[in-house]
Amino acid sequence: MVNAIEAKGIVKIFDGFRAVDGVDLIVPKGSIFGILGPNGAGKTTLLRTLLGIIDPDEGSRKLFGASRPLTQSARVGYLPEERGLYQSMRAVDTIAFMGALRGLPLTTGRKRGRELLEEAGLGYAADRQIRQLSKGMAQTVQLMGTIVHEPELIILDEPFSGLDALNQAKLEKMIRAQAERGVTVIFSTHVIAHAERLCERIAIIAGGKISFDGLVQEARDRLRPQVHLETANLDGPWRSALPQNCEPEGHWWHFTLPESGVEPLLTALVEGKAGIKSLSIERPGLHDAFVAIAGEAVAAQMDEMVDETELQTLSAGAKL
Numbered sequence: 001m002v003n004a005i006e007a008k009g010i011v012k013i014f015d016g017f018r019a020v021d022g023v024d025l026i027v028p029k030g031s032i033f034g035i036l037g038p039n040g041a042g043k044t045t046l047l048r049t050l051l052g053i054i055d056p057d058e059g060s061r062k063l064f065g066a067s068r069p070l071t072q073s074a075r076v077g078y079l080p081e082e083r084g085l086y087q088s089m090r091a092v093d094t095i096a097f098m099g100a101l102r103g104l105p106l107t108t109g110r111k112r113g114r115e116l117l118e119e120a121g122l123g124y125a126a127d128r129q130i131r132q133l134s135k136g137m138a139q140t141v142q143l144m145g146t147i148v149h150e151p152e153l154i155i156l157d158e159p160f161s162g163l164d165a166l167n168q169a170k171l172e173k174m175i176r177a178q179a180e181r182g183v184t185v186i187f188s189t190h191v192i193a194h195a196e197r198l199c200e201r202i203a204i205i206a207g208g209k210i211s212f213d214g215l216v217q218e219a220r221d222r223l224r225p226q227v228h229l230e231t232a233n234l235d236g237p238w239r240s241a242l243p244q245n246c247e248p249e250g251h252w253w254h255f256t257l258p259e260s261g262v263e264p265l266l267t268a269l270v271e272g273k274a275g276i277k278s279l280s281i282e283r284p285g286l287h288d289a290f291v292a293i294a295g296e297a298v299a300a301q302m303d304e305m306v307d308e309t310e311l312q313t314l315s316a317g318a319k320l
């Protein structure tokens with residue numbers, strides 16, 4: 001099967017600065033793929049190169065198997081990081097106009113535009129000018145213009161930034177709905193939680209280089225689970241099942257699950273009469289995996305970029 005994207009050795013240099021520095025990337029069809037990295041990591045430059053908006057200085061890329069990506073533009077929807085719409089254009093015409101740029105007849109675009117707006121509960125705004133819409137609504141209209149021609153690949157550059165909690169949740173739903181239809185979705189983000197909730201695959205990029213590319217599960221599996229154990233007893237033969245340097249905090253033990261896994265540990269605790277009062281095994285999240293892969297400094301940079309609105313959304317999203 002042809003992959004949606006295959007890139008090899010992509011380098012993009014601006015005034016001597018390597019914004020993208022030797023990137024290999026494969027995005028299989030039908031996946032939700034997240035590109036994670038802090039400000040200036042090279043995400044936008046990489047996406048623009050993959051789309052054929054700019055040419056790489058070195059390396060090659062294929063979009064649906066074609067080495068000239070722009071020939072595939074009717075199959076692609078792209079939401080750039082800089083949002084911008086004609087302020088005096090009506091919402092429905094904006095959607096149709098964006099579709100027309102990708103080869104969709106205007107009449108079809110208007111019809112689908114109205115349907116998309118209705119589905120999103122924004123039917124009442126179809127004939128309003130963009131300047132009469134709220135910022136979140138205008139962003140939603142731009143997103144609809146990105147998908148109106150029913151592309152097979154959607155590339156969204158930082159699609160969550162600038163949206164409030166409700167609109168971010170709606171966008172997550174829309175991304176999932178597109179993926180369920182078999183559409184490949186690639187989005188860039190500096191918010192690890194969005195990627196953790198949505199993506200099957202991710203690439204981690206910093207300083208123009210990709211340090212991880214693969215399944216979210218694979219990233220998480222790089223770290224072993226953490227065990228939190230409370231015992232009635234503090235000594236006994238069962239202690240040999242715990243890591244050697246593990247010391248209790250009161251009656252609590254916190255340690256990394258040994259390579260041998262859960263069952264031998266449990267057997268030793270039960271047979272050795274540790275008196276288990278409480279036991280939890282915590283699988284590391286993507287954030288911990290990100291720290292392990294990209295390093296503390298890059299992770300801290302990402303966390304700093306998550307503003308108040310995003311924090312609210314993340315906790316709201318966790319409840320969805």
Ligand SMILES: Nc1ncnc2c1ncn2[C@@H]1O[C@H](COP(=O)(O)OP(=O)(O)OP(=O)(O)O)[C@@H](O)[C@H]1O
Pocket residue numbers: 014015019037038039040041042043044045046081158
């Ligand atoms: N046209 C350009 N001319 C010169 N430098 C550029 C240009 N475009 C990007 N850069 C530089 O390349 C680096 C990567 O930028 P890019 O926008 O790709 O990063 P990013 O990960 O998308 O970050 P952000 O989320 O802040 O946009 C940055 O240092 C940026 O200043």
